[in-house]
Amino acid sequence: MRSLSIAATGMLAQQTNVEVISNNIANMNTTAYTRRRPEFTDLLYQNLRRVGAQSSDTGTIVPTGVQLGLGVKTSAVYRITEQGSVTNTDNTLDMAIQGKGYFRVLLPSGETAYTRDGAFQLSPQGNIVTSDGYLVQPQITVPPDAVSVTVDTSGQVIVKQDGQTQTSVKGQLTLATFANDAGLEARGSNLYMETPASGQPVTQTPGKPGFGTVLQGYLESSNVNVVSEVTNLIGAQRAYEMNSKVIQASDEMLSTINQMK
Numbered sequence: 001m002r003s004l005s006i007a008a009t010g011m012l013a014q015q016t017n018v019e020v021i022s023n024n025i026a027n028m029n030t031t032a033y034t035r036r037r038p039e040f041t042d043l044l045y046q047n048l049r050r051v052g053a054q055s056s057d058t059g060t061i062v063p064t065g066v067q068l069g070l071g072v073k074t075s076a077v078y079r080i081t082e083q084g085s086v087t088n089t090d091n092t093l094d095m096a097i098q099g100k101g102y103f104r105v106l107l108p109s110g111e112t113a114y115t116r117d118g119a120f121q122l123s124p125q126g127n128i129v130t131s132d133g134y135l136v137q138p139q140i141t142v143p144p145d146a147v148s149v150t151v152d153t154s155g156q157v158i159v160k161q162d163g164q165t166q167t168s169v170k171g172q173l174t175l176a177t178f179a180n181d182a183g184l185e186a187r188g189s190n191l192y193m194e195t196p197a198s199g200q201p202v203t204q205t206p207g208k209p210g211f212g213t214v215l216q217g218y219l220e221s222s223n224v225n226v227v228s229e230v231t232n233l234i235g236a237q238r239a240y241e242m243n244s245k246v247i248q249a250s251d252e253m254l255s256t257i258n259q260m261k
Contacts (some may be wrong), residue, residue, distance in 0.1 A: 099212025
């Protein structure tokens with residue numbers, strides 16, 4: 001019976017759905033996390049009577065035919081890149097992006113990664129780095145005698161040093177945008193990598209047309225809506241149960257056939 005395998009694909013699809021939802025809920029407090037949404041498509045169809053086939057020698061056409069579907073499959077897990085709310089931290093090196101764009105990060109492998117997690121810190125050399133110690137690009141060094149560090153909305157890092165009355169610009173943060181943000185590859189630790197699906201990055205200073213601005217002393221929160229995720233979780237659980245009922249019903253039908261004498 002096809003229903004056994006069809007319902008099994010439905011259970012597998014809902015299992016994937018629950019896994020995506022659980023990852024969203026687990027990251028509800030992760031800085032700049034963007035929630036995921038699974039997408040499903042139907043599988044191949046078996047044509048027991050092909051649509052449009054001739055049904056007689058006089059050329060009459062079958063209007064609908066008989067097509068039996070073989071179930072469902074997961075086609076994609078889509079990343080929803082809407083802006084999360086920003087939270088005030090009063091930390092000098094915390095930075096949120098208001099609008100489009102990603103900070104650029106230099107990995108130990110020499111590759112460039114991208115992130116919206118602006119929870120930056122200073123390395124022993126005074127460089128602005130991520131929480132894992134990766135250099136933020138372009139490299140910006142804060143002098144050890146700095147008494148204040150200010151980052152304006154355009155990404156300029158302005159420092160006032162001890163014993164000086166004038167401030168000086170020590171660097172300029174830049175942002176990168178992509179034609180298809182959802183095509184970026186997640187690497188964990190709030191980092192993303194360029195892929196052929198994302199397109200090549202376009203780099204520009206914050207505040208330029210098509211680019212967001214930098215907000216110092218704030219962090220972007222996760223865009224997970226807990227109420228929606230719990231609702232989706234209940235729906236996925238119900239769909240899983242209904243598919244299991246189909247398998248039970250099919251099994252009972254097979255048992256009836258086996259008991260016939």
